[in-house]
Amino acid sequence: MPISDYQLVEAWKEVLTLSRLEPGQSVTILTGAATHPQTLACALIATQSMGAIVNRLDLPPVNGEKALSRDALAYLGETPLTGNHAAIAALKASDLVLDLMTLLFSPEQHEILASGTKILLAVEPPEVLVRMTPTLADRTRVLAATKRIENAREMRVTSAAGTDLTCPMGEFAAIAEYGFVDAPGRWDHWPSGFALTFPDEGGANGRIVIDRGDILLPQKRYCSEPIVLTVEAGYARRIEGGVDADLLREYMASFGDPEAFAISHIGWGLQKRAYWSTLGLYDREATLGMDARAFDGNFLFSLGPNNEGGGKRTTACHIDVPLRRCTVALDGVEVVRNGKTVEARDDH
Numbered sequence: 001m002p003i004s005d006y007q008l009v010e011a012w013k014e015v016l017t018l019s020r021l022e023p024g025q026s027v028t029i030l031t032g033a034a035t036h037p038q039t040l041a042c043a044l045i046a047t048q049s050m051g052a053i054v055n056r057l058d059l060p061p062v063n064g065e066k067a068l069s070r071d072a073l074a075y076l077g078e079t080p081l082t083g084n085h086a087a088i089a090a091l092k093a094s095d096l097v098l099d100l101m102t103l104l105f106s107p108e109q110h111e112i113l114a115s116g117t118k119i120l121l122a123v124e125p126p127e128v129l130v131r132m133t134p135t136l137a138d139r140t141r142v143l144a145a146t147k148r149i150e151n152a153r154e155m156r157v158t159s160a161a162g163t164d165l166t167c168p169m170g171e172f173a174a175i176a177e178y179g180f181v182d183a184p185g186r187w188d189h190w191p192s193g194f195a196l197t198f199p200d201e202g203g204a205n206g207r208i209v210i211d212r213g214d215i216l217l218p219q220k221r222y223c224s225e226p227i228v229l230t231v232e233a234g235y236a237r238r239i240e241g242g243v244d245a246d247l248l249r250e251y252m253a254s255f256g257d258p259e260a261f262a263i264s265h266i267g268w269g270l271q272k273r274a275y276w277s278t279l280g281l282y283d284r285e286a287t288l289g290m291d292a293r294a295f296d297g298n299f300l301f302s303l304g305p306n307n308e309g310g311g312k313r314t315t316a317c318h319i320d321v322p323l324r325r326c327t328v329a330l331d332g333v334e335v336v337r338n339g340k341t342v343e344a345r346d347d348h
């Protein structure tokens with residue numbers, strides 16, 4: 001359903017206020033060939049109405065001939081910023097970058113953040129952005145979860161479907177995604193609402209069962225039959241099942257990169273305004289699937305790079321897999337029980 005420009009401008013102003021945008025600060029709106037025109041138009045209005053000094057940087061697309069999917073998160077690493085020193089200089093000189101193009105998982109993003117620039121990714125459709133306009137309560141809930149990750153040394157994930165995965169943690173920091181950028185050098189994604197980290201390099205072991213109804217991204221599919229991943233020393237060594245498994249294996253093999261099979265980030269969804277069922281109601285190319293990544297109580301794991309968490313592994317292949325009905329325990333203490341988040345006593 002369409003969203004009015006008024007609603008989207010108001011949502012942008014809420015997010016920019018939470019992101020502590022001040023009059024006189026410089027904002028660069030980063031756009032590309034797939035940028036949503038209404039999101040861009042309303043961002044320009046909202047930033048100027050708040051007294052920011054705004055510019056728009058439009059970058060030509062890359063990787064179109066290499067990627068097998070048009071999903072902005074499907075083919076990573078090289079971005080339109082790679083080697084573009086003038087554009088990188090402009091983004092480093094900005095207080096805030098509104099990324100309407102998708103820089104995620106790019107080395108350049110880290111370089112820009114290190115200069116103190118804040119980067120907010122916002123590429124979901126306007127109605128999804130407005131439905132999941134972030135709140136301070138989202139931030140509180142996600143930070144409580146990342147604090148528990150920071151204090152833990154092991155994540156164990158189990159499910160009735162047969163998942164039993166053990167991930168030592170501590171080598172990488174926890175990442176809080178709550179939808180706004182309220183500190184210099186912070187990156188976030190609007191919409192979101194989940195906590196994640198990366199297993200110690202080579203440490204993940206066990207079995208992951210992607211069960212019927214669990215979601216594959218960027219495939220934007222609900223699995224119709226179980227896929228069983230055998231995880232050894234941080235890599236999915238075997239991917240077994242029926243047609244869904246064949247489709248996943250062929251897609252991942254097309255990258256010709258063994259790093260594609262590494263376990264990337266692990267965490268869980270905390271966004272009560274996100275829904276597991278939404279993916280099935282959108283055209284595949286109309287959304288990144290952030291409802292799937294963020295719905296409350298999912299176990300979200302990912303295959304591919306860990307440079308986003310400070311690791312050395314980069315690969316163009318990135319698969320996000322939110323699972324339902326898992327139990328996630330940190331050092332034996334459950335944070336998700338059979339697909340429902342467990343609020344810790346000290347979370348409030």
Ligand SMILES: O=c1ccc(O)c[nH]1
Binds near residue numbers: 073189192293302320
């Ligand atoms: O916001 C995101 C989106 C994709 C991903 O893999 C992590 N965080």
